Amino acid sequence: MSLIFKQEQQNIYLDNATNVEFDSQVKYNIILSPHLYWVKKLSLPLKNAKEVKKVAHTLFEDSLPEGVSYSYEVYKKQEEFFVFAYDDAQILALLEEKSITFANIIAVLFAQSELDDLEGVYRVNDTEVLQVKEGVVVLLPSLWFDKLKILDIAGIKPSKHRLKLQHFNSFIQRASLNKIMIALALFIVILLTELFIYKHQVTVLTREKENVFSKYHLKPTMMQNRAILEHYTRKNTKQKELRVALLSLLQSYLKSSQKIENIEYSNALLKVTVLNVSAQEKNRIVAPLHKKGIKFTTKLTGANLVVEVKL
Amino acid sequence: MNKVNPLHIVALLFVFILFLLFQIASVKKQLTATVDSLHQSKEIALKTVAYKEFYNKEKVKKALERLVRQPSLKNAGIIVQKDKDRLTMEAKSLSLATLNSLMSKIFNGAYTISRLSIKRVDAQHASLQMEITW
Numbered sequence: 001m002s003l004i005f006k007q008e009q010q011n012i013y014l015d016n017a018t019n020v021e022f023d024s025q026v027k028y029n030i031i032l033s034p035h036l037y038w039v040k041k042l043s044l045p046l047k048n049a050k051e052v053k054k055v056a057h058t059l060f061e062d063s064l065p066e067g068v069s070y071s072y073e074v075y076k077k078q079e080e081f082f083v084f085a086y087d088d089a090q091i092l093a094l095l096e097e098k099s100i101t102f103a104n105i106i107a108v109l110f111a112q113s114e115l116d117d118l119e120g121v122y123r124v125n126d127t128e129v130l131q132v133k134e135g136v137v138v139l140l141p142s143l144w145f146d147k148l149k150i151l152d153i154a155g156i157k158p159s160k161h162r163l164k165l166q167h168f169n170s171f172i173q174r175a176s177l178n179k180i181m182i183a184l185a186l187f188i189v190i191l192l193t194e195l196f197i198y199k200h201q202v203t204v205l206t207r208e209k210e211n212v213f214s215k216y217h218l219k220p221t222m223m224q225n226r227a228i229l230e231h232y233t234r235k236n237t238k239q240k241e242l243r244v245a246l247l248s249l250l251q252s253y254l255k256s257s258q259k260i261e262n263i264e265y266s267n268a269l270l271k272v273t274v275l276n277v278s279a280q281e282k283n284r285i286v287a288p289l290h291k292k293g294i295k296f297t298t299k300l301t302g303a304n305l306v307v308e309v310k311l
Numbered sequence: 312m313n314k315v316n317p318l319h320i321v322a323l324l325f326v327f328i329l330f331l332l333f334q335i336a337s338v339k340k341q342l343t344a345t346v347d348s349l350h351q352s353k354e355i356a357l358k359t360v361a362y363k364e365f366y367n368k369e370k371v372k373k374a375l376e377r378l379v380r381q382p383s384l385k386n387a388g389i390i391v392q393k394d395k396d397r398l399t400m401e402a403k404s405l406s407l408a409t410l411n412s413l414m415s416k417i418f419n420g421a422y423t424i425s426r427l428s429i430k431r432v433d434a435q436h437a438s439l440q441m442e443i444t445w
Contacts, residue, residue: 177317184324191331198338205345209352216356222348225355232362235423243418259434265427 009106011153014094017125022099029158030108031115033124034139036094037086038064039112041136044081049074052081060085075113075161080135084110088165106158112137113161114153122151238268238311241294245270245309248288255281261304270309277305365421368445372398375443378416383409389439397425397444404436417441 008026012018015033040059046052056072064070064085073084091108115130115137122130129142130151142148218225242265249272262273274285282298282305289296299306375398378384379391387409389402417424426442
């Protein structure tokens with residue numbers, strides 16, 4: 001089973017005096033008071049509203065207050081163009097002041113497009129009235145008129161002539177925003193290129209690493225390869241140390257009475273026995289080991305000196 | 312009111328830029344790791360290859376065979392025994408000159424001495440027991 005909810009719609013005439021009890025369940029069509037826009041009714045040798053919109057800013061040149069960024073809208077009625085200039089920020093501020101959220105707005109419309117068929121003078125607030133003069137909806141002081149009608153906008157069906165409020169207009173010009181977007185897009189292109197180059201380099205280096213593995217017949221993991229290298233390094237270091245330690249001892253100066261009786265090496269322990277050594281002569285014999293920085297221990301049993309080097 | 316707000320597009324572009332910057336930082340890290348790994352692999356490969364070449368089993372075997380066949384050692388009474396992974400040399404009484412010659416060749420070669428025993432017999436002779444592995 002499905003339920004379709006149709007939200008309630010309501011038309012609001014927006015001016016400074018508008019008093020709205022905002023309801024988030026209601027969708028609103030906002031009809032702008034003429035004091036929120038400038039309008040010109042013109043006959044121009046141009047084909048359509050789109051072309052007129054391109055030159056709309058020139059049509060209002062010197063006639064609008066300065067220091068405001070205006071948006072323009074145009075529509076064609078019969079053979080004439082209605083050209084509008086409005087300040088987005090002013091309208092947005094008023095909507096905010098009236099607590100009307102943007103999400104609840106269906107359309108923002110000009111009083112000109114929605115009320116141009118009014119006949120007579122209509123009160124819109126305590127001080128102002130609306131009247132159509134030569135096809136243009138104008139706002140006039142209510143004091144000028146005696147017989148005033150009450151404006152009822154509830155039954156108005158919104159036209160297609162809607163304006164698009166630009167939130168950003170108040171602080172960033174559209175043109176600047178376009179430039180920013182182009183700059184950001186260019187930056188993205190640069191970053192994408194950089195990313196592509198880095199990824200390509202990673203691929204190339206990974207392939208090169210694979211080539212190294214296959215060229216030198218390395219094991220599949222670095223841990224295995226490190227273990228193999230460690231094995232060879234340890235083996236090489238021990239053999240080098242054995243040779244250095246032994247040659248250092250053989251270089252020792254021995255008296256004619258002193259003899260090397262025994263040289264033993266097994267389980268990484270080098271043991272050299274020298275005969276007829278006194279306690280005073282011991283240091284002279286082990287001096288070459290000291291000189292090479294080799295760690296050793298000595299044991300003098302009687303006149304037999306045993307030098308041990310743990311490799 | 313359905314028009315896309317350009318500020319949203321700008322925000323989206325910013326988010327995408329942040330995403331790309333994050334991706335680039337990640338790939339850069341990966342690149343650095345790959346470079347390091349490649350250098351390490353090359354270094355390990357070159358060292359291992361050098362060691363393997365230096366301690367090459369077949370080369371060591373052949374060099375030892377050539378060594379013990381030398382005339383000066385052949386007649387010195389050195390008993391050589393060889394099996395799958397080691398070679399042992401044993402001599403009860405070697406002259407000091409022969410011992411010096413043998414040991415200097417062993418020490419200068421790529422031989423892995425796993426056991427060595429030299430004992431003085433008299434003023435000119437010594438006994439030898441040596442085990443070389445590969």
